[in-house]
Amino acid sequence: MREGCRLLAERFHEFDSRDDGAQIKREIIDELRQQLHKTARRQRCEVRDLASTFLAVAVSGDRFIAVHVGDGVIGYLKAGALKVVSAPDNVGIANQTTFVTSEAAVASMRLLRGSATDVSGFILMSDGAETSLYNQKTQQLATACRKIINLLGAGGALSVPVSRLQIRRLLGGVLRNGTKDDCGLAVLARELRAA
Numbered sequence: 001m002r003e004g005c006r007l008l009a010e011r012f013h014e015f016d017s018r019d020d021g022a023q024i025k026r027e028i029i030d031e032l033r034q035q036l037h038k039t040a041r042r043q044r045c046e047v048r049d050l051a052s053t054f055l056a057v058a059v060s061g062d063r064f065i066a067v068h069v070g071d072g073v074i075g076y077l078k079a080g081a082l083k084v085v086s087a088p089d090n091v092g093i094a095n096q097t098t099f100v101t102s103e104a105a106v107a108s109m110r111l112l113r114g115s116a117t118d119v120s121g122f123i124l125m126s127d128g129a130e131t132s133l134y135n136q137k138t139q140q141l142a143t144a145c146r147k148i149i150n151l152l153g154a155g156g157a158l159s160v161p162v163s164r165l166q167i168r169r170l171l172g173g174v175l176r177n178g179t180k181d182d183c184g185l186a187v188l189a190r191e192l193r194a195a
Contacts, residue, residue: 056124
């Protein structure tokens with residue numbers, strides 16, 4: 001959902017400073033649904049055929065905005081500690097969640113805004129990746145998340161292909177073999193500076 005990410009980037013400062021969170025949620029869902037309708041027309045299918053969750057994080061300076069509809073997990077590494085920003089919205093019931101196309105999407109959306117000070121990086125994962133990288137019982141991220149964020153932060157922009165290869169090795173078949181569901185993983189890491 002590239003358009004949702006574009007919306008967060010373009011309106012970051014507005015969304016971060018406004019205090020009408022319910023209206024912001026409605027605006028985000030309206031934009032996402034508009035894009036789904038356009039895609040459905042292009043693909044000659046029904047919008048319900050494009051039911052999907054949505055996870056996104058935008059950072060500007062020392063502030064962040066996270067948006068989450070449905071299952072999957074958003075986490076971050078802050079001051080060296082792995083923390084969950086937004087847990088799955090499926091209350092322990094596998095394969096049941098809220099989609100952007102659901103009537104309850106606005107009500108269940110999580111819109112989180114906060115300080116990105118001391119945040120090394122964010123990690124976003126679909127429910128398939130969540131199976132291996134998030135413990136439902138303890139509601140904690142796996143230590144592999146720290147390794148992934150640190151690996152990308154240490155690599156810098158010039159070594160992205162090397163980092164991707166290292167992450168593939170790090171994760172190996174664990175993600176793929178741990179689920180039959182989708183295994184989406186997105187990482188936003190700040191480049192580590194030498195001390």
